[in-house]
Amino acid sequence: MDRPKMIKELRELVMHASAEIITSDMSLSPFDADELTRILELINHLQANTLDNDNNDFPHSTCVIARFMHYFYIAKFFNFCGLPCARLEADKSVYKENTTFHPLTSSISLALEAMLFWAPRAHLEDLRKVWVDECINTPHWKDFNKNLMAEWTGITIYSTVMLAVDVSFLAVPNVNIIQSQSIGIIATYLSIIFITGSLIVSVLLVRQNQRHGFESAEKAADFMSNMTGTFFGVRALATVHSLPYAMLMWGMIYFAIAILYNVFKSTMVAMLASVVSGCVVVIMFILWFLWAAREFHIFGQLMRSVFPSVLAADTLP
Incomplete structure (x- = not known):
């Protein structure tokens, strides 16, 4: 030519x-x-x-x-161009999807997802759109890593603010730090530990992403092969990516426990009534959001893990 x-x-x-x-x-x-x-x-x-x-x-x-x-x-x-089984979209596999999972893998994955507030599921879906048939599309790989960098950077800011709030809470005169065995102090210490862990993991992941996140498709494929070549595969990497968010959430929960413990130690009826009503309103809004956004599919996950064969039989024509 x-x-x-x-x-x-x-x-x-x-x-x-x-x-x-x-x-x-x-x-x-x-x-x-x-x-x-x-x-x-x-x-x-x-x-x-x-x-x-x-x-x-x-x-x-x-x-x-x-x-x-x-x-x-x-x-x-x-992408098998010109063949009947050609890939038409970057997130579609050309092979038949394997829907059978080892019971141990499913059980451990379900427990981890519950402990990490179902954050690994979102990261797993994003990874499966990028790491398709052990191939990587360079533009989508770069966009994926840009989104990860933005998420971890935001979590780092939130963690820094929460760490300052925890330390400031310990300096409040009403919080008797001498009584180190109190539930409020212990919960605050746990909050500081989880927030610090979130900061450390975020920094490590950002550093790793800066080294491998914007490489060529060949090097990115080698990196993904090394990261997912374990017993849990892509789920392990999705769990690691969700650790900063999950530890930040646990830090906030423990801080809320410390605050509520110090509030409910008081015997003032007006204070207890106002705090309880505020907690009820906040919990209702959170549950409403979770239900509307369908963030947690707890019962569906439990059914698929406990009765996989029954659900598979129900889906057959």
Whole structure:
């Protein structure tokens, strides 16, 4: 194939990838929109050089075309382009999904999810959209890590504020720190421990993400293979990603216990009535949000873990 035809084919690939990105959230393009725009500008320069010269003997231009073609054809290969089982969206697998899980894995995963406020489930869904058939789409991988960085940075700010609140609470004159065996003091200490753990894990995850989060698809695939090559697979990595949020939540819960304990030590009826009414209102709003957002599917998870064969039989036609 001569160079003008190669340039035209490359232009067609870039335009198709650009249209796919505009019309789909799960594009299979190996480049994002900004990169495709810059590639199209380079193609225009290549085409101009081809028209200005008759011999077309420019090894650098050939190398540029070959490098871009390499990425597009690698993407076609991994997505089974041209075959009946071709992948049409980046988060879809071309293989039959394995819905059977080991009972030990399911039980431990359910217990961890309950302890971590079902945060691993959200991270697991995001990971499964990125790590599909042990392949990684570079634009989605970069977006995934940007979202993780934003989440962990926000959690770090919240943890810092909560740590200052816990320390300030211990300095309140009504909180007798000498009575170290009181429930309020113990709960405050536990809150400080969990908040500090959230800060440490957030910093470690941010550092890891800065090292591996914006690498090429090949290096990112090697990193994901090492991280998920355990007994629990992707679930283990999803659990690690959810630790900062979960420990921050436990820190807030223990701080709330410390506050309520010091409030309910009082015998003033007006104070008890106002605090109880406020707690009831807040708990009702939280439960209302959880029910409306369907954040916790506790009974469904329990049924799937305890009676997997029964539920599988019910779903058969």
